[in-house]
Amino acid sequence: MALTTAPDPTRPDPGSVRAHADRRGSGRVRHSEGLAGYVFLSPWLIGLMGVTAIPMLLSLYLSFTNYDILTPFSEVEWVGLANYERMFTADPSYWHAVRVTLTFALIAVPLKLAAALGVALLLNRAWRGVGLFRGLFYLPSLLGGSVALAIVWVNMFNRDGAFNSLLSIFGITGKPWVNDPDWALETLMVLAIWQFGAPMVIFLAGLKQVPTELYEAASVDGAGRFRQFRNVTLPMLSPVIFFNLVLETINGFQGFTAAFVLSNGLGGPVDSTLMYTLNLYITGFTDLEMGYASAMAWVFLLAIAVLTAIFFSTGRFWVHYSDGEDR
Amino acid sequence: MVTPSADASTAAAPPTTPRRPGGRPVLRLLILVAIVAVVLYPLTWMIGTSVKSQEEIVNNVGLLPERFTPGNYTAGWSNFDVSFGRFFLNSAMVSLLTVVGNGLSCLLAAYAFARLRFRLRGMWFAVMIGTLLLPQHVLIVPQYILFRTLGLVGGEWPYLPLLIPQFLATEAFFVFLMVQFMRGVPRELDEAARIDGAGPYGIFRHIILPLSRPALVTTAIFSFIWTWNDFFRQLVFLSQLEDYTVPVALTLFIDSTSQSAVGPMFAMSVLSLLPVFLFFVAFQRMLVEGINTSGIKG
Numbered sequence: 001m002a003l004t005t006a007p008d009p010t011r012p013d014p015g016s017v018r019a020h021a022d023r024r025g026s027g028r029v030r031h032s033e034g035l036a037g038y039v040f041l042s043p044w045l046i047g048l049m050g051v052t053a054i055p056m057l058l059s060l061y062l063s064f065t066n067y068d069i070l071t072p073f074s075e076v077e078w079v080g081l082a083n084y085e086r087m088f089t090a091d092p093s094y095w096h097a098v099r100v101t102l103t104f105a106l107i108a109v110p111l112k113l114a115a116a117l118g119v120a121l122l123l124n125r126a127w128r129g130v131g132l133f134r135g136l137f138y139l140p141s142l143l144g145g146s147v148a149l150a151i152v153w154v155n156m157f158n159r160d161g162a163f164n165s166l167l168s169i170f171g172i173t174g175k176p177w178v179n180d181p182d183w184a185l186e187t188l189m190v191l192a193i194w195q196f197g198a199p200m201v202i203f204l205a206g207l208k209q210v211p212t213e214l215y216e217a218a219s220v221d222g223a224g225r226f227r228q229f230r231n232v233t234l235p236m237l238s239p240v241i242f243f244n245l246v247l248e249t250i251n252g253f254q255g256f257t258a259a260f261v262l263s264n265g266l267g268g269p270v271d272s273t274l275m276y277t278l279n280l281y282i283t284g285f286t287d288l289e290m291g292y293a294s295a296m297a298w299v300f301l302l303a304i305a306v307l308t309a310i311f312f313s314t315g316r317f318w319v320h321y322s323d324g325e326d327r
Numbered sequence: 328m329v330t331p332s333a334d335a336s337t338a339a340a341p342p343t344t345p346r347r348p349g350g351r352p353v354l355r356l357l358i359l360v361a362i363v364a365v366v367l368y369p370l371t372w373m374i375g376t377s378v379k380s381q382e383e384i385v386n387n388v389g390l391l392p393e394r395f396t397p398g399n400y401t402a403g404w405s406n407f408d409v410s411f412g413r414f415f416l417n418s419a420m421v422s423l424l425t426v427v428g429n430g431l432s433c434l435l436a437a438y439a440f441a442r443l444r445f446r447l448r449g450m451w452f453a454v455m456i457g458t459l460l461l462p463q464h465v466l467i468v469p470q471y472i473l474f475r476t477l478g479l480v481g482g483e484w485p486y487l488p489l490l491i492p493q494f495l496a497t498e499a500f501f502v503f504l505m506v507q508f509m510r511g512v513p514r515e516l517d518e519a520a521r522i523d524g525a526g527p528y529g530i531f532r533h534i535i536l537p538l539s540r541p542a543l544v545t546t547a548i549f550s551f552i553w554t555w556n557d558f559f560r561q562l563v564f565l566s567q568l569e570d571y572t573v574p575v576a577l578t579l580f581i582d583s584t585s586q587s588a589v590g591p592m593f594a595m596s597v598l599s600l601l602p603v604f605l606f607f608v609a610f611q612r613m614l615v616e617g618i619n620t621s622g623i624k625g
Contacts, residue, residue: 037445047495
């Protein structure tokens, strides 16, 4: 953005560059870019191997064992597919966690995106206050993932919380929503939707890219406001909708903090907030069944990969790129 | 910032506004103000509750306390055997070191990807993009086992498992953000420096490093906020009370669910959000636009 003006004032003094090159001892290093490439890349490569690749392989191996952190590696037993069998056939709480997570993502993500798009449309007809509103709406996205806000949320939807006092204005007697198995997950959904600001900002940027001539042409053709939205805004915005949908769904699957805080790390009441990642955490770090938890992690990874693949393969039917390469 | 959107609005508005000039904008403003109220309500309620006395917390659910009770803050500060000052220091240290680690290591990797030609670059770049969507929950169990085997969990300095990955550019989002940024830096500058005898290191030091400041600042702000708010990794890797960071310490309040702790719990929650809020006030524009550009380019 600022690049067109930035280079000049900061332009390096040629003398210092030369001096620097000399100091480096150009003869030895040879300035071979290939070597330099790997020198600069080395921290990332070490990280890729040590923090990502090797742990992933280790986790794959462990998923076929009964490893718990207490027994030494030498005594780890290979159990074949037993962990996966148990997961799919003999562990009702696993399927329960899958259901909770899917319910959460299927309801919270579309509502969050709808809220984000709706508010973005309201804000897009800009006037002077737009910057302020945009900032205020974005604030929950910065704060909402924290433990502190989850604590506030749980108390807000508890018996003596602000939500019930709001209901009492309308003569409705509320209940401790967070302690009710039928409602606890819903309070977490509201928390997720409350953070609509981040996708909204991306929608706003997308809306600004829509060529105004398209609206002019549509209104000349007699298209009303709704048809303009349906036939101009939505198709032009589809790449951004797609981007937000993929990102928010993957994020939605990983919800952990609020569920942990609401249930004090147990997934309650009556397992109603047992999100997948919380179940994984309990299995691995409370029950110490790390082999089994590794199997869960791999199924989770595969599920997300498959989901992303589905998104991308169906995306070409409804995502329009304005460079004319759609469909 | 406002100009491009103003263009869009004037062009998009004609079919609707001429009918009822002034009417619609007012309605729109009212709706927006209502949404602001909904968005800000939990935050104001949180602040209000943090200065309410115990009986008011139960009996007065309004936004403001009848009697201002700042005592919750001192009570919360020393509610546990270790004071919250220690937890804040721990959090600040982890967050600031993460900022340094991410800035350094991601910048190096991004320079290699954006500017240098080396064998398998395309493949490594694809791998880096692949790790963008990799959930941290998938890696937490084996990482825990590895760091524990190395004696780093609960070791001499228990923050190493949290920090080592950050010094190894594992936050692919920032690498990607910086690569995108560096691609916008004119290559003529590299050429000029090369003619003056600079090699890949000189170009990095004298051209890319100074010009990447905006990307570095964005990375720093987001690393700080994300780490400050992060709970999952800190929960897994920190086990001693005196090592706890603020988010982990806050969950101790939930364990002791006695009603008397609600005020102090809210007070400490407010304090814990304060740094993020200050960052928001100071860098609001940059945060909003930062997520913007990085998002759109993705």
